[in-house]
Amino acid sequence: DQQVKQNSPSLSVQEGRISILNCDYTNSMFDYFLWYKKYPAEGPTFLISISSIKDKNEDGRFTVFLNKSAKHLSLHIVPSQPGDSAVYFCAASAGGSYIPTFGRGTSLIVHP
Amino acid sequence: DADVTQTPRNRITKTGKRIMLECSQTKGHDRMYWYRQDPGLGLRLIYYSFDVKDINKGEISDGYSVSRQAQAKFSLSLESAIPNQTALYFCATSERRDTQYFGPGTRLTVL
Numbered sequence: 591d592q593q594v595k596q597n598s599p600s601l602s603v604q605e606g607r608i609s610i611l612n613c614d615y616t617n618s619m620f621d622y623f624l625w626y627k628k629y630p631a632e633g634p635t636f637l638i639s640i641s642s643i644k645d646k647n648e649d650g651r652f653t654v655f656l657n658k659s660a661k662h663l664s665l666h667i668v669p670s671q672p673g674d675s676a677v678y679f680c681a682a683s684a685g686g687s688y689i690p691t692f693g694r695g696t697s698l699i700v701h702p
Numbered sequence: 703d704a705d706v707t708q709t710p711r712n713r714i715t716k717t718g719k720r721i722m723l724e725c726s727q728t729k730g731h732d733r734m735y736w737y738r739q740d741p742g743l744g745l746r747l748i749y750y751s752f753d754v755k756d757i758n759k760g761e762i763s764d765g766y767s768v769s770r771q772a773q774a775k776f777s778l779s780l781e782s783a784i785p786n787q788t789a790l791y792f793c794a795t796s797e798r799r800d801t802q803y804f805g806p807g808t809r810l811t812v813l
Contacts, residue, residue, distance in 0.1 A: 633804030679744060693744055695744050
């Protein structure tokens with residue numbers, strides 16, 4: 591049973607527009623959430639994270655929103671750039687654990 | 703130089719062969735992990751180690767073993783490889799909860 595779900599395997603967006611990647615989780619013990627980005631032939635790299643005590647975290651063009659009641663988080667990329675084309679993984683961990691559970695990923699394609 | 707390195711980067715082997723994938727890190731982190739990525743299945747944890755004397759099974763440890771030779775080195779072994787172990791394998795390290803640093807991956811094909 592997937593505890594972290596990314597229900598959209600792929601997303602296509604025009605350059606300059608907003609990209610919204612979604613993630614749902616089922617484990618109410620999760621209290622720390624991360625997004626990783628992965629380019630082909632490379633390992634995933636950390637992008638942004640959020641603790642459950644917050645509902646929003648921003649880093650430049652990237653913003654993560656957390657809705658605890660809905661067990662839902664989303665990653666917004668504004669504006670989207672072709673270099674953002676990659677697979678994005680959502681991950682979550684529970685209090686004190688350093689072991690994140692990963693979603694299956696969403697492949698983002700940003701068209702020029 | 704890369705902080706987390708993996709060797710080999712690509713490997714083709716035959717069913718029944720023993721194979722070892724190696725991971726080294728220069729970040730000085732105590733925690734190291736081995737993941738497997740399959741198309742459409744995301745990253746699944748095989749084994750993890752919080753220090754040299756600590757080894758823990760992950761979600762999919764059957765058919766795999768690990769060795770933590772030093773703080774900087776964490777090896778993954780397939781004692782008798784089978785075709786459904788064909789996948790992309792990633793090593794990762796972490797110091798704090800908020801970030802894991804991944805190696806470039808090893809693409810393993812078992813014929």
